[in-house]
Amino acid sequence: xxxxxxxxxxxxxxxxxxxxxDFDSIRKETIQAxxxxxxxxxxxxxIENAIVGKxxxxxxxLYNSAVALASLPTDEALANSQVKWxxxxxxxxxxxxxxxGPVATEGIDANTDDWPFDVTAFxxxxxxxxxxxxxxxxxxxxxxxxxxxxxxxLFGENGNKKISDFSHREFQVLIYLSKDLxxxxxxxxxxxxxxxxxxxxxxxxxxxSSGSSYLSTADALSEVLGSMVDILTELPDSKIRIPLTxxxxxxxxxxxxxxxxxxxxxxxxxxxxxxxxKYGDIATEKNFSSLVANKNxxxxxxxxxxxxxxxxxxxxxxxxxxxxxxxTKQEQLQEIITELEKLTKILNxxxxxxxxx
Amino acid sequence: MKKYERLYxxxxxxxxxxxxxxxxxxxxxxxxxxxxxxxxxGSTTSFDATSxxxxxxxxxxxxETLVLxxxxxxxxxxxxxxxxxxxxxxxxxxxxxxSCKSCHVNDGRAKPLIDSEAFSGMLFRVSSTGVDNHGGxxxxxxxxxxxQNKAVAGTNAEMKLQIQYEEITGIFADGQVYTLQRPKYLxxxxxxxxxxxxxxxxxxxxxxxxLGLLQAVSxxxxxxxxxxxDSDGDGISGKPNYVYxxxxxxxxxxxFGWKASQxxxxxxxxxxxxxxxxxxxxxxxxxxxxxxxxxxxxxxxEMTADQLNALAIYLETLAPPARRNASDKTVLKGKxxxxxxxxxxxxxxxxxxxxxxxxxxxxxxxxxYTDLLLHDMGDGLADxxxxxxxxxxxxxxxxxxxxxxxxxxxxxxNFLHDxxxxxxxxxxxxxxxxxxxxxxxxxxxxxxxxxxLIKFLESL
Numbered sequence: 001x002x003x004x005x006x007x008x009x010x011x012x013x014x015x016x017x018x019x020x021x022d023f024d025s026i027r028k029e030t031i032q033a034x035x036x037x038x039x040x041x042x043x044x045x046x047i048e049n050a051i052v053g054k055x056x057x058x059x060x061x062l063y064n065s066a067v068a069l070a071s072l073p074t075d076e077a078l079a080n081s082q083v084k085w086x087x088x089x090x091x092x093x094x095x096x097x098x099x100x101g102p103v104a105t106e107g108i109d110a111n112t113d114d115w116p117f118d119v120t121a122f123x124x125x126x127x128x129x130x131x132x133x134x135x136x137x138x139x140x141x142x143x144x145x146x147x148x149x150x151x152x153x154l155f156g157e158n159g160n161k162k163i164s165d166f167s168h169r170e171f172q173v174l175i176y177l178s179k180d181l182x183x184x185x186x187x188x189x190x191x192x193x194x195x196x197x198x199x200x201x202x203x204x205x206x207x208x209s210s211g212s213s214y215l216s217t218a219d220a221l222s223e224v225l226g227s228m229v230d231i232l233t234e235l236p237d238s239k240i241r242i243p244l245t246x247x248x249x250x251x252x253x254x255x256x257x258x259x260x261x262x263x264x265x266x267x268x269x270x271x272x273x274x275x276x277x278k279y280g281d282i283a284t285e286k287n288f289s290s291l292v293a294n295k296n297x298x299x300x301x302x303x304x305x306x307x308x309x310x311x312x313x314x315x316x317x318x319x320x321x322x323x324x325x326x327x328t329k330q331e332q333l334q335e336i337i338t339e340l341e342k343l344t345k346i347l348n349x350x351x352x353x354x355x356x357x
Numbered sequence: 358m359k360k361y362e363r364l365y366x367x368x369x370x371x372x373x374x375x376x377x378x379x380x381x382x383x384x385x386x387x388x389x390x391x392x393x394x395x396x397x398x399g400s401t402t403s404f405d406a407t408s409x410x411x412x413x414x415x416x417x418x419x420x421e422t423l424v425l426x427x428x429x430x431x432x433x434x435x436x437x438x439x440x441x442x443x444x445x446x447x448x449x450x451x452x453x454x455x456s457c458k459s460c461h462v463n464d465g466r467a468k469p470l471i472d473s474e475a476f477s478g479m480l481f482r483v484s485s486t487g488v489d490n491h492g493g494x495x496x497x498x499x500x501x502x503x504x505q506n507k508a509v510a511g512t513n514a515e516m517k518l519q520i521q522y523e524e525i526t527g528i529f530a531d532g533q534v535y536t537l538q539r540p541k542y543l544x545x546x547x548x549x550x551x552x553x554x555x556x557x558x559x560x561x562x563x564x565x566x567x568l569g570l571l572q573a574v575s576x577x578x579x580x581x582x583x584x585x586x587d588s589d590g591d592g593i594s595g596k597p598n599y600v601y602x603x604x605x606x607x608x609x610x611x612x613f614g615w616k617a618s619q620x621x622x623x624x625x626x627x628x629x630x631x632x633x634x635x636x637x638x639x640x641x642x643x644x645x646x647x648x649x650x651x652x653x654x655x656x657x658x659e660m661t662a663d664q665l666n667a668l669a670i671y672l673e674t675l676a677p678p679a680r681r682n683a684s685d686k687t688v689l690k691g692k693x694x695x696x697x698x699x700x701x702x703x704x705x706x707x708x709x710x711x712x713x714x715x716x717x718x719x720x721x722x723x724x725x726y727t728d729l730l731l732h733d734m735g736d737g738l739a740d741x742x743x744x745x746x747x748x749x750x751x752x753x754x755x756x757x758x759x760x761x762x763x764x765x766x767x768x769x770x771n772f773l774h775d776x777x778x779x780x781x782x783x784x785x786x787x788x789x790x791x792x793x794x795x796x797x798x799x800x801x802x803x804x805x806x807x808x809x810l811i812k813f814l815e816s817l
Contacts, residue, residue: 124510
């Protein structure tokens with residue numbers, strides 16, 4: 001009798017836990033997915049390490065060029081510093097997919113790229129007799145520092161700065177602003193270096209493990225995807241539509257150098273690089289594109305096609321002519337806005353849903 | 358019982374135990390109520406555990422409200438510059454920061470300043486001894502009610518401040534030693550002598566989410582938890598602050614800020630724009646430098662009434678983030694300990710909102726872990742600066758919702774009004790006054806129980 005009761009009970013319990021097999025198969029898939037996600041996260045961290053490394057080197061080059069310009073002021077030295085400024089600008093604008101973590105919380109973004117630039121406050125610094133040194137520049141308000149402070153000095157308010165326009169004080173400010181920019185680059189590079197003190201890189205790649213700020217790998221992926229969506233929302237809206245609607249180049253991001261359009265294209269190409277898992281010499285096997293393709297290859301193709309379309313449309317506008325394009329290429333700019341918004345929608349809605357992020 | 362029968366009994370028992378332990382996760386002691394507790398903001402709750410967790414509008418936001426939220430978001434993101442400027446003009450003449458987002462990074466919590474750094478979400482309230490006509494603090498001549506550590510060209514910043522910390526050690530009942538840091542503030546480069554008897558109170562910028570829900574809790578509900586004279590004898594009072602509402606010209610219940618000294622989000626937003634950025638509005642049309650020899654009067658509001666309203670609605674409609682791991686066994690144990698230690702006496706877990714002008718907020722069950730009342734927190738935390746009915750040792754119970762996401766949102770785990778606590782357990786150990794008994798209960802906990810308590814707080 002007991003034997004029968006227990007036998008029946010065991011069969012019932014086993015049948016209840018029979019779904020264990022289903023759990024196992026689900027878990028197996030999950031573990032596989034987790035592995036792909038972990039590899040994707042590691043690849044993302046490596047890409048960010050590379051982008052920031054490039055920015056760090058370019059910032060050092062800019063600083064060295066500023067020192068050289070101040071010691072031997074020539075038209076060539078000025079042109080060289082202007083090129084170095086744009087070369088430092090490129091990786092920074094590529095980096096918007098990683099606009100989270102220390103770059104935001106440690107004030108690096110604010111000290112590097114606050115906007116709009118405070119012309120009145122900056123001119124007051126130039127006109128004052130306050131001693132210029134490293135500490136003084138560090139204390140300057142963020143809207144007078146970083147890329148746009150250096151841009152203002154190198155290109156002038158109307159983009160036609162000549163070497164003869166420089167005062168001794170401007171050279172001094174230029175050197176310390178460039179040095180401060182390099183400091184910010186060094187700080188961010190340290191955070192995104194594996195094994196460094198306060199390494200954010202280590203925290204990020206440990207997503208889902210005990211001790212990481214990210215409770216799951218999905219959270220870490222969602223973090224990056226959220227930043228990709230944020231910049232692709234900002235790009236067609238406040239970066240292009242507002243100056244276009246107001247017909248005012250003062251609203252353009254890098255208006256003194258008229259480098260805004262290259263900034264914007266770098267925003268887009270940076271997001272595309274992160275989506276594909278390819279930046280410089282780095283090509284990751286697992287990335288957003290492969291994750292999406294595994295679930296819905298048609299969506300992956302659709303997204304890549306849309307990325308390429310947007311990049312191609314942006315290439316139809318000359319790199320250094322956004323200020324002019326605001327009046328001469330309004331229809332093209334409007335078309336770019338429309339296609340960028342489609343791209344953002346695909347990323348924010350379809351990719352999020354497909355990856356359950 | 359026959360030998361084989363007994364064997365079957367034992368075998369079955371062992372089998373059941375094994376199966377039970379294999380399926381441990383499926384047999385979590387959590388309840389439906391625990392699952393509901395994930396929805397800290399009721400139907401408004403957002404589900405995101407990234408650095409953007411505090412930045413989302415209500416999940417149930419209506420289309421017309423979302424439009425206003427987005428307009429307010431644009432104001433919140435606006436960086437102001439020195440006048441004259443083509444746009445975003447009006448910064449200063451005195452200010453602490455150039456935008457709302459500079460202090461409230463990711464709509465979150467600031468950390469204490471380091472070496473009087475330029476980038477900080479910490480400021481200092483000041484006042485003279487005594488009270489003004491409304492029972493509020495008295496401005497200090499030449500400084501007002503807040504130190505602005507920055508100024509536009511031609512104006513002197515009022516001063517800079519530095520923090521020095523003194524280490525304090527203590528010991529848990531199980532013998533484990535802990536260390537706390539007590540701050541001391543140093544005044545540097547005051548533009549005129551700062552009165553020696555001035556009252557000074559540091560304040561860390563608070564997170565922005567969930568504020569609309571707290572505004573929608575009825576006064577009646579808040580007062581139902583008050584026990585100003587401790588008539589029930591449990592050692593915990595709970596006192597409402599009554600503060601001046603500039604739009605209504607009368608005293609009303611205070612709800613926001615470290616001492617509940619702001620009555621509405623509109624006044625909070627207008628005061629912060631004015632005091633922190635030097636942005637005037639129809640609400641506060643005078644510059645913070647008013648009365649100083651270096652004052653530069655503002656002739657037109659630098660923030661329009663529409664912009665200010667939108668900003669207030671933005672703050673009103675930011676959603677509390679959902680809890681994580683609410684059903685985890687250790688978290689549930691921590692929740693039990695939280696209640697047993699009497700933490701929940703002030704950090705009241707559950708409140709209900711009343712009928713409110715925004716349908717999304719009305720009649721929601723929320724879990725902010727606050728009573729919105731003032732409590733004496735003892736000498737250790739006292740700033741000795743009264744603020745309306747709040748004495749120098751009283752603070753409003755800060756909401757705990759979303760607190761476990763501080764690290765990911767803001768990159769630090771500094772807590773309390775001046776950020777002195779470097780982690781949650783330090784924040785707990787600074788409790789005194791009415792919370793002294795709760796702290797004593799926690800000091801007696803084992804390391805395992807303390808860990809469970811922290812896990813619970815981190816799940817919020």
